[in-house]
Amino acid sequence: MAYKLTYFNLTARAEQIRFLLSYLNVDFEDYRFDREQWPSIKPAMPFGQVPVLEIDGKIINQSIAISRYLAKKAGLAGNDEWESLLIDVAVDNIYEIRQEIMKYHHEKNEEIKSKMYDQLVNEKITFYFDRFEKIVAENGGYFVNGKLSWPDLYFASILDHLRSVTEINLVDGRPHLERLKRKVLAVPQIKSYIAKRPVGDP
Amino acid sequence: MAYKLTYFNLTARAEQIRFLLSYLNVDFEDYRFDREQWPSIKPAMPFGQVPVLEIDGKIINQSIAISRYLAKKAGLAGNDEWESLLIDVAVDNIYEIRQEIMKYHHEKNEEIKSKMYDQLVNEKITFYFDRFEKIVAENGGYFVNGKLSWPDLYFASILDHLRSVTEINLVDGRPHLERLKRKVLAVPQIKSYIAKRPVGDP
Structure with missing residues (x-):
């Protein structure tokens, strides 16, 4: 799996995704853009928002849904x-x-x-x-x-x-x-x- | 499983729970209270909010989390x-x-x-x-x-x-x-x- 996280240089809505990817010990691209770049990035985002996680080239939005997906892989989403x-x-x-x-x-x-x-x-x-x-x-x-x-x-x-x-x-x-x-x-x-x-x- | 849903007599935040319980063909108590009763019910709610679903006597809040739980039982939450x-x-x-x-x-x-x-x-x-x-x-x-x-x-x-x-x-x-x-x-x-x-x- 190749992961690329796209977000501002903030913790805010993305930090738990970075924690989970780190916890999983997988390499990921932690792409952080400046505020000035946002207008040029926004139109390409599925719902005009970040963070998004690219998973093998597929761009996924919604930080909580992304986190749950990673948490399952990490064994942190419950045993039943x-x-x-x-x-x-x-x-x-x-x-x-x-x-x-x-x-x-x-x-x-x-x-x-x-x-x-x-x-x-x-x-x-x-x-x-x-x-x-x-x-x-x-x-x-x-x-x-x-x-x-x-x-x-x-x-x-x-x-x-x-x-x-x-x-x-x-x-x-x-x-x-x-x-x-x-x-x-x-x-x-x-x-x-x-x-x-x-x-x-x- | 015994289910009791507690909410106002509204669709709003609870209707997808009623849809899912109906879809599952399980009996459930669809307890609907009047606005005047709310002040006496609110303090007993885990985070002061409704809807809650009582599952075998345990009171669970958060409508989306409840829905996902029921959706899994209904086979509506994904195959992988x-x-x-x-x-x-x-x-x-x-x-x-x-x-x-x-x-x-x-x-x-x-x-x-x-x-x-x-x-x-x-x-x-x-x-x-x-x-x-x-x-x-x-x-x-x-x-x-x-x-x-x-x-x-x-x-x-x-x-x-x-x-x-x-x-x-x-x-x-x-x-x-x-x-x-x-x-x-x-x-x-x-x-x-x-x-x-x-x-x-x-």
Whole structure:
């Protein structure tokens, strides 16, 4: 399999794909383009968006679907249908609060944006991240069934970006999430990917 | 397996779950509550949201994850990992434009909302639905690989609700999507579910 990932020089929506490809120990082209190049790249993208992963020449969009495909190959997507369900639920819960944070991030009206911040931080983030902390506490330090699965990688992969958007370290004061983050970043293949990844915005 | 679906008396986020449970020919409790009951139900929901599906007493949230689980049981989730990837991509593309339409629907500021409408209809909906039309035309009348899979059921299940929100019949002038909708609604188990479903808002 030949893999080429196309995305901005950001973690954002692509970092869990890079984590999974690294975890799989496969060579992949990590193609990162500059913002100025985007208008010339966008029209060739299936739904006008990135990231896309080219798999043996076929261009695939939708970062979560791509991640699930790679997670299956990595043995991180569940051992039976029930476990896969719990894993998909965990991913979608994480995705949902990420979307809320991005809705705030992309709001252009500064007055509305500043009103959104309070509700985002004090209500939505607290609600989701306190639940995540409880789930990880009750599941032996992981999102699902006491062992590493792709929601753990997904969660750890977005924290730097969410911190830069919210200006809050979201695992601060949530020791189980903090430990989970450290465990994922200490996985040898991921640690080695991070050590060599280009410096960009988070 | 004992299934109990809990949701408002709406199609919205739950209808594809009802389609899939019907397709599976399993008995399920289709519990529909009134808006006034919501404040008393909400605190018991895992992430404060519905729909949830109770499976043998375990309460599961996230409608898309639930649907994928049921779709696997129904043989509508792909015959190999590549086909499952294409199916997941199709679902997430549909989900994405649905979310854009819901963002418009939930905007409370009438002035902003009316500005959003033009862009939603003339840019976003046209962009996605024209692509869907092309995909279905090129795939023998279905979203993936010329045969029924769960993106087809998901797509058909949300059209009435999207029509009520946008006041547009989104398959109008898109003959392949129109035919796909009719094919899904003519599946005997789905036809029979629709004939007996309670009348609610779409």
